[in-house]
Amino acid sequence: MRRIALALQLATVLAGLALWELAARAGWVDPLFIPAPSAVARALAAISGPALAGLGDTLAKTAAAYVLSVVLGVSAGLAVGSVRLLRDVLSPYVIALYGMPKILVLPWIVLLLGYGTAPAVFYGTLHGLFPILVLVTGAVRDVDRTLVTVARSLGATPWQLYWKVLLPAIVPSVLAGMRLGIVFCLLGVLVVEMFAGVRGMGYMMGSLANGFQAPELFAATALVSATSIAIVLGLDQLNERLSRWRG
């Protein structure tokens, strides 16, 4: 079953590409809008220099936003989750901010922070922070009360309580949040680059679309998609290894 499914996946991709190439060659679709895969492959080779530089730029901003999201999300989640009053007061605001389409405040962020790296990192963090915060808050809230009581009655300091009881208990939720957060961070950075970028893949894709350079645009899109799928699959792999190690 597994083999057949894998073969079917491969066949789907190959058949899709062949059909697409045929459609472009036969003139069923306008190559101005939908270029043939072979043209996209040539374009990928042609733009590989600037595209890799742009991808590096985008990934560096994403990494900065991601580190900020994880650090802020986990620490705020620990604080909000473990103090009941804080949780009750803040949770409606957190949920509202999490659900709000953040694109609406993007023009304002760009007005305040200007073009370039700062708004991209800020907006990427805004996207990545909330899923991590919400997951960690929930996980801390649901930590077995008995564990906390026992640790306290055996004389654990608050520091020990966080470090030895709460943190190990929330590791699975932190990992799940990190898996979600990376895609959100990348999304945020790309949106800013498209809206107000001067560098990076989002900016490059936006200007390729405005210049009607469809083969180059498709090549850039494929590059970004493949990169993000690779990152997510890599994190999944890491996650699986970690959970096996935890037993």
Add this chain to the structure above:
Amino acid sequence: MKVAVLRLALLVVLLAAWELAGRAANPLLAVPPSAVLPSLRDLLLLRSYPGLPASLWLTVQEIGVAYALAVAAGLGCGFALGMNRLLGRAWGPMIAALYAVPAVVWYPSLMLFFGLGAASKIAFGFLLGFFPITLAVLAGVRQVNPQLVLVARAYGAGVVTVFFRVMLPSMLFTLVGGLRTGLALSVIGVIVGEILGSKNGMGALINHAYGLLRTGDYVALVLVTLLLVVGSDVLASLLEHRARRWSD
């Protein structure tokens, strides 16, 4: 009670701090709340943007069409993949992998193909709504206990009866959750599309106000758009409650 008071107090403190800091720094860029109120009044009285109702209606229409297409395609695809084990095993992970790509990478291609008009926003809203609905249907079909289906069939229930009496009730929570997520994402897709480049609709008005540094008008337009977002989610949650009551 105490919590509600504290929540309100926090909001008041935040707004006051924003007001003071905004006046002290740069009222044009920081837009203190007191600057928003006159703009909001002008906007709602159609003085600053007489085209507001038309733009709002266009955005609502784009969302409606995008979501209808996403629901139709998502249900179709989800059930087709869910009912056929081999196809589900092969294509399900591929759809999940595509879902891991930040969707905005598709937007420049859609803009190139569909132009700056409503079609590219509908296409993007459709794309964002399609994935969660399809994946929810796939997950829902897996939740159905095959033994229940077998027993129902053995007692002579037809395919339609099995679907409505056995499958639908046991997958309803997942399905309705996916439909609600899909609506939220279709709304976001249309708004993101409009802000990244459009000629009409709420996003075009927001970009116009922002481009001319009419920051008060910009915030007022954002508030009106937020009302649309919240309204659609309230509608979806009402429908979700109805569906849950039906299944009980």
